[in-house]
Amino acid sequence: MPIQVACRCGKTITAPDEYAGRKGKCKACGEAVAIPAPARRAEPDFPPPPPKPAADDFSDPLPGAPADETLYSASPSMFRNRPVQFILGAGLIVSPVVMLLVLLAKGTENTAAFGYFILSLVASPLAMLAFLKWWLDCRATRLVITRKRISLKRGILSRRLNEVRVADIRNVRVDQTALQRLFGVGSVGVSSSGQGDVEIEVHGIPTPQRVREILDDLRG
Template sequence: MVGGSRPSRRGDGEQPMPPDEAEQNKPRAAEEGVANRAKEAGLPPDTGPEIRVILVRRSMFRTRPMLYTAHVLAILGLLGGAVYYGPIRTGYDGLAWLMALGAVAVLGSLFVWWLRCFAHALDITNKRTVQRVGIISRNSSEVLHDNIRNIRVDQSFYERIFRVGKLGIASAGHGGLEIEMEGVPDPDRVRRIIDVYRSLG
């Protein structure tokens, strides 16, 4: 037709997607991205029932290796001395009992330390991360993976050597770190697991 205008064509004839439809497809694309990342990492999908992926507790040895080693050596040394000055050598019963009591005291200190580490846990599922503190009385804080804004890992030089560190998680609706835990073993691996279930854009 002379003098008329022809409608422009987009390459192979495809029409642009309406803005409303494009916005509706964004959550679907994000869900597919999470599902693909979980499958590639060999982790449970984020769909369906909630499944625990990993349970993380504070590490004793990695956090303070020198103190842990000192406890173990003290226990072995005191027990060895108690045996040596008890049944083997006579006349040193008082010293043997004193060493035995010292070994029990150091062992009790190590047990209290273990309880403190056991009382701090991160329960990471395919939908959220929950921090639990305490054994008898317990406090908990949780963040949905879809709402995570930032994951922070702090490590000193020796913590990088022993692969331990401090992990912090901030959500979109919170000003600071909502979850924070020290002595996390292999914090980079924990962050990668959480990143699998995050909506990264």
């Protein structure tokens, strides 16, 4: 944009932008005239935009809301929930080794020992498969309690999530047999005000009474 400067003789001089800060001659009187730099327009001072909140699947959209802290997280126990089945399954898995030692001690001509050894060879792989399935089922199940909700997650490849907000919990049920009380495990069932039946139910979970206490404290 051209710069216009008034000379002392009254003549107006028009100079290109690249002459800003230099001197030029007035064509009318020949006097040197300083060409000023063009004045910069003041830009409005707007406040910076507020930072965006971090994305969180379980975050409260209200500003200033407390974080959804995890208060309890556990999977069903194997031995503590079913100690008898655990010991029997482990015994079947190692039974071929035991029966082989018995067979060697009594002699290979012992028909009964040899029959039990063959039977253990069949039972051991089946027990291992059952034990592996049981372990995977326990590892794939997790009960999680936060300050806002209780959720039960199931599955490894395919996932199933059942969730109830703490504010909607109507009833918390804890079941324990005498043996389960001894080992500190039990079953937990949670129902909400929107459903008539139990929405979340998990068996063999550690410290079930602690689950009830946490939910009672959250419901206030």
